[in-house]
Structure formats: C-alpha cells, structure tokens
Amino acid sequence: MTVREGSKNWKNIVSVALATAAVISFSSGMPAIADLNKFEAETPGEFGIGSAAQFGSADLRKAVHVNENFRRANFTSADMRESDFSGSTFNGAYLEKAVAYKANFAGADLSDTLMDRMVLNEANLKDAVLVRSVLTRSDLGGALIEGADFSDAVLDLTQKQALCKYASGTNPTTGVSTRSSLGCGNSRRNAYGSPSSPLLSAPPQKLLNRDGFCDQETGLCDVK
Template identity: 30%
Template sequence: MAILSNVSFPCSNISLKPSLSSSRHHCLIRCSLEGKEVVSPLVWSLGEEVSKRSLLALVSASLFFVDPALAFKGGGPYGQGVTRGQDLSGKDFSGQTLIRQDFKTSILRQANFKGAKLLGASFFDADLTGADLSETDLRGADFSLANVTKVNLTNANLEGATATGNTSFKGSNITGADFTDVPLRDDQREYLCKIADGVNATTGNATRDTLLCN
C-alpha cells in the first residue's frame, strides 16, 4: 500500500500523513513554479528514517533538474519572471524599478528602459543594440562584455558602473550621461570623448568631465 503526500514548495514545514504501513513509502511532491506544476516522486524504505529537513533538501535539489530556466530568476520588483538569457527585444521596461535585475546574456535590442531605476542591474554579455536607456539610474550596473552600440544614454547616470572587456558604446548617444568612476578601455574613452556633450540633469556633472577628457 502506497502512502501519498502532497507538499507545496517553497514551504517551511513538511508533514507526511501516513495511513497504512508498508515496506516502501512513496511521497508525491507537487510544486507550482512559474505557473507550471512540477511533480517529483520520492521513495524510501520503512527502515530508513527521513527527517523533514532532509526531505526539504531533496525537494529543492530535484527542482534543478526539472527545468534549467527556472534556476535563473529575474528577481526584483519586475517580478519572478525570468529575465536572464532571454530574448526581450522591444520590451517596454520604461519607468520601472528594476534594482539588481538580472539581464545577463539576454537580447534586449530596441528595449525601452527610459526613466527606469536599474541600480546594480546586470547586463553582462547582453545585447542592448538600439535600446533606450535615457534618463535611467544605472549606478553600479554591470555592462561587462555587453553590446551597447547605438543606445540612447541621454542623461543616464552610470556612476560606478562596470564596462570592461569588449563592451562597446559605438554609435550611442551619450549627451548628458554621467560616467563618473566607470572603468573604460582607452580606445572606448577616446571614442566617447569625441562625441561627449552636455550636463547630466540629475548630478549636474558635465559628460566630458566624468569621462576625464582632456
């Protein structure tokens, strides 16, 4: 006779409700993630003691083999929707609060982030070609290896952002952008100084000054 228990995940307490004893116990784990129901069976012998904590650990571990995409949460106020490694071309994120949002390796061509709060957001190896990042708060954002070509960075605040590796700002509009403490390759700094203009409306810093242009 099998014993079936339904367990919701995540949960802090797991209870098993045995009805009849048997030589084998079967526990059917049902979890709801990203709108999908995940069912995972666990089996153990009567002579084997399984603690609640051990069972929770087994459930957690099993979820990583259900759908790899579920391991990459977008997080932040945008919600639990996956934003990492996704094609989000043309999506409208304008005016949203997306602090520490994970956009690693995502395709964000022509995406609209105008006026969004993106403090600490990660755009590592993302494709932002043609995106609108005007008037955004990008302090501490990570643009390592990102394609930031033809992007509108008008009045964007990039203080302390990371832009190393092959990060390229070619063809971007940086009028009024604040690049204070942004580490740039010499060739990128030289290129940006040729087109730098304006003063950031929020910080009051001149773009050329923040780029340390001569």
C-alpha cells in the same frame, strides 16, 4: 526516566516541530522565500548577492518597460535590441553580455551595474546615470551619450577616447558634465584606462631620462 531517555525525547520533540514548520511553510506557498525576494529588492548595496528579478538570456526585443524598477535584477546575455527602458532603475543590476542595440536607456539609473561585454551600439544613454558602472570590453559605438554621467565608471581606454570625441551635455540628476565624468582632456584622471587593464591603468614609465641615464638598480628613470 533516565537522563538519556529524556534527551532522546527532547530530540524527538524538536524534530517533529521542525517538520511541522516545514509542512506549514510549503502548504502556504512558502512566504519566507517571497519575503526574502522582497527584502533583496529593497536592500541597498553595490553588487549585492541575489537579484530582484531574473531575465537571464530572455528575449526582450522591442519590449517597453518605461520608468520601472529593475534594481539588482539579472539581465545576463538578454536580447534587449530596440527595447525601451527609459527612466527605469537598474541600480546594481547584472547586464553582462546583454545585446542592447538601439535600446533606449534615456534618463535611466544604471549606476553600480555590471555591464561588461555588453553591446550598446547606437543605444540611447542620454541623461543616464552610469556612476561606478563596469563597461569593460563593451561596445558603445554610435551611442547617444549627451548628458550621461560616467563618473568612476570602468571603461577601456580606446572606448573612452572614442566617447570623448563627441561627449557633451550635463546630467540633470547629478549635475556632472559628461566630458568631466569621462575625464576627457585630463592627463591624469582616468587618462590611462581601467584597473581591469593593467597595461593601460598607469602612466608608462620612462626608460631614459632627458640625459639618457636611468637608475642602475631598477633600470627605470625618475618620472618628474
């Protein structure tokens, strides 16, 4: 047998083995995929790739899912109006553009979630953990936020100011006060909106100093 013939036979053997493995995997219900989903559901990490469950655009109106695990699940554009998700875990989940009018998230873990452009009017967020969540362009008008923890969450300045008008309580899980987590009354921390809003993410620069003079090169004045 020549070297070329031996190489050809070896390639044929490998091809047959791979084809056999694929048939076995398919006939047994593809356990590899099931294992992957299970692995994804248990893997830690912020905004990880993949999701444990898919609820994108789902009709979840008045659904009851108390104390359930929706970690890293996808709820993009889902209708969650008047649903009850109290005590559930949404860590790292995707809820952008979801409608959760009057939904109950009391005591829920919403940390590291993507919640931009979400409707949360009159939602119950009492004692919820929203640490590092992204809430840009979301509407929380009339939401109950007593005891909610918004530490390092990304909110628009106008929304943050509206919440600070009535924020109260301390989160029972993290021990952080709601007002402190929002930066209410703090002229430095979280006082100018979010990084996603460049015009609001930094203090406005002074154009004139107290004597009416600015730096001739930059046109700006030294802020002291």
